[in-house]
Amino acid sequence: MNSIELPADAELPSRHPKAPAPGTELPVHYQRCFGCGDVDAGLHLKIRAGEGLTVTGLFQVTEHHQGAPGLAHGGLLAAAFDETLGSLNWLLHTTTVTGRLETDFRRPVPVDSTLHILAKVDGLAGRKLYVSAEGRLNAVDGPLALTARGLFVKVGIEHFVKHGRPQDIAEAVDERGFEVNP
Numbered sequence: 531m532n533s534i535e536l537p538a539d540a541e542l543p544s545r546h547p548k549a550p551a552p553g554t555e556l557p558v559h560y561q562r563c564f565g566c567g568d569v570d571a572g573l574h575l576k577i578r579a580g581e582g583l584t585v586t587g588l589f590q591v592t593e594h595h596q597g598a599p600g601l602a603h604g605g606l607l608a609a610a611f612d613e614t615l616g617s618l619n620w621l622l623h624t625t626t627v628t629g630r631l632e633t634d635f636r637r638p639v640p641v642d643s644t645l646h647i648l649a650k651v652d653g654l655a656g657r658k659l660y661v662s663a664e665g666r667l668n669a670v671d672g673p674l675a676l677t678a679r680g681l682f683v684k685v686g687i688e689h690f691v692k693h694g695r696p697q698d699i700a701e702a703v704d705e706r707g708f709e710v711n712p
């Protein structure tokens with residue numbers, strides 16, 4: 531498939547009336563999520579609702595996240611973007627999964643950096659949610675390290691029930707009654 535281009539018929543969706551207020555730290559959507567959950571080797575992302583259709587993510591890069599010596603692994607950086615972009619769901623009260631994610635690595639990210647990620651919704655066309663993000667080193671206006679564009683696709687809860695491992699689905703149901711955006 532081709533690069534992600536916002537189609538001409540895409541529209542900016544509305545912020546859901548019950549979206550978390552700007553500045554609110556978003557809840558963990560699933561305790562065993564690699565991106566935001568309580569997973570030893572996970573990313574432990576802290577994500578907050580922003581103004582409008584934006585969220586901000588903080589990724590503290592540790593020695594456990596290396597690819598090259600002293601530098602963050604590119605796949606983990608892409609994962610941090612995937613999670614932060616996915617969290618835009620909280621603002622729309624939708625459930626989407628990543629269809630396509632393009633990541634541009636513009637500057638190395640050293641261990642001990644804090645990556646400041648700003649993600650936004652660019653448009654919705656049918657089930658396709660177009661999103662983008664940038665990541666800066668150590669400050670919201672720090673050096674630009676990564677940019678990304680994503681295409682997320684709306685799915686129903688049955689997507690997870692059908693494809694997920696049964697014991698994990700059961701655990702997720704116990705955790706939050708399968709309410710995606712309570």
Ligand SMILES: CCCCCCCC/C=C\CCCCCCCC(=O)SCCNC(=O)CCNC(=O)[C@H](O)C(C)(C)COP(=O)(O)OP(=O)(O)OC[C@H]1O[C@@H](n2cnc3c(N)ncnc32)[C@H](O)[C@@H]1OP(=O)(O)O
Pocket residue numbers: 531559560565612613614615616617618619620624625626627628629630656657658681683685690702703708710
């Ligand atoms: C208790 C748990 C509940 C969880 C709830 C979460 C919400 C909570 C809030 C916050 C959480 C944040 C969590 C973020 C975590 C990070 C996100 C992830 O890691 S997601 C996992 C990785 N992704 C996948 O596993 C998808 C695997 N792929 C699929 O399942 C399918 O391919 C899917 C659903 C993406 C599409 O399949 P189709 O059969 O439903 O639909 P078709 O017709 O193929 O696509 C729909 C449209 O999208 C386009 N499309 C699909 N994939 C595309 C691609 N790769 N590139 C371009 N276009 C694509 C198609 O061309 C089509 O477009 P046209 O409507 O015809 O115009």
